[in-house]
Amino acid sequence: MDLSPEAPKQTAKEIAAEYRAKIADPDNEDYSPGKRLPAARQLAKKLGVQLMTVQSAYSQLRDEGLVLTQQGRGTFVRDPSAPLGTEPGSSPAYAALAGELSxxxxxxxxxxxRLDRLEEIVSSETPPSR
Structure with missing residues (x-):
């Protein structure tokens, strides 16, 4: 990537799309479940963007259920086999959604x-039609 001052900077949406693709790639073991994403501060410096841009990208991925953020530890690829909203660091929106779905x-x-019981009652009371 060209990091010259006049080069356009990546947006949070573009950074999220890049990491979404890496996470979705089954051959990319660097982004398999449980693996840590680069620290936001280091990635921002590497890409030449503001820290908030990377944090926003990671937030998008978290809201999509792809990553978990653990305070003081970092951002990790979420295991898709685990129920959404159950792991520490998962999106509060997913936790609320999991409760509603339950x-x-x-x-x-x-x-x-109730429908089964009603059908039994109706079928036992109705004489068979000819």
Whole structure:
């Protein structure tokens, strides 16, 4: 990457897209689950961008459920097999969503059970049609 002063700087969106692609690449072992992303401060210096730009890129990845941020430790690639919102450092939005989805799942299960009981009642009371 050209880091000359007149070269255009990467945006947070572009940085997030670059790391999203690295994380999605199954052949890139540097970004497999549990691996640490470069420290935001070091990456900002390397790319010649503001620290806030890298932090925003990492925040986008966290909000998408791709990475976890652990205060004082860094940003890590999230294990996609773990339920969203359950790991320390996951997005608060995902934690709230996981709770809502669990409630919806329970409500649907109860509605299914009620429907089964109603169908049994209706089928036992209705004479077969000819």
């Amino acid at each position: 409630s919806i799942h329970d409500a649907l299960r109860l509605l299914g059970e």
